[in-house]
Amino acid sequence: xxxxxxxAKARRLIAAANELLAIAHELEQxxxxxxxxxxxxxxxxxxxxxxxxxxxxxYRERRRRHDVFNDPNLFGEPAWDILxxxxxxxKERKRLxxxxxxxxxxxxxxxxxxxxxxxxxxxxxxxxxxxSDARRVFVRLSTxxxxxxxxxxxxxxxxxxxxxxVEFPSLRMAH
Numbered sequence: 001x002x003x004x005x006x007x008a009k010a011r012r013l014i015a016a017a018n019e020l021l022a023i024a025h026e027l028e029q030x031x032x033x034x035x036x037x038x039x040x041x042x043x044x045x046x047x048x049x050x051x052x053x054x055x056x057x058x059y060r061e062r063r064r065r066h067d068v069f070n071d072p073n074l075f076g077e078p079a080w081d082i083l084x085x086x087x088x089x090x091k092e093r094k095r096l097x098x099x100x101x102x103x104x105x106x107x108x109x110x111x112x113x114x115x116x117x118x119x120x121x122x123x124x125x126x127x128x129x130x131x132s133d134a135r136r137v138f139v140r141l142s143t144x145x146x147x148x149x150x151x152x153x154x155x156x157x158x159x160x161x162x163x164x165x166v167e168f169p170s171l172r173m174a175h
Contacts, residue, residue, distance in 0.1 A: 051153040052091030059084045059104075066106070078105040078115045086125060086141045087149040095138045098127070124148070 062084075065075045085104035089096040096104075102112035116139060119125045124145035130136035141149065 046154055047150045048153075048157075049091065050157075051150060052088055054153050054156070055084050055087045055091070055149070059088070063106070076107065078107045078112055079119060081105045081107075082112065082115055082119060083124065083141070083145065083149060086139065087146070090141050090146055096140065097130075098137045098139050101139050119145070 059081065062075065062077070062081060069075070082101055082105050085101055086096060098113075098116065099109075101116060102109045105112040105115065107115075116125065116127075120127060123142055125139055126142050128138045128140065130138060
């Protein structure tokens, strides 16, 4: 088999693995929803594909602050950077290796690894061994972590809608 054929098969396997992870995540969410009988469905925040772009924008804004103020130590929140990165990966149905999550945190690797441990202990993320390469470990949001990110972005969207309702009538009166 040629190298190109092997690469094509590897890409197909990776795509299949990503799809299986997405299905597993959906099953986890369904299971979590079935277990939470005490929470009415109407109060649950609404997930949206838009949240991926909102998270991406938030991440870019965080990097922009570093560029403008020319001091990466001024605005350090590695846990939030990691959660944003993992949320974007989940929305894109991509697997994120620990090394990529560390890079995305924009802090030294040892600091990022400590934060990954903290987030794992809090039940917000999960580590998964790569079955095809024992040297690599993937990290992803847990069901609880994913739901909290959705809730966060849903709350922001609600706040933005309320702000628009307040602003627009006053703008109309000013004209």
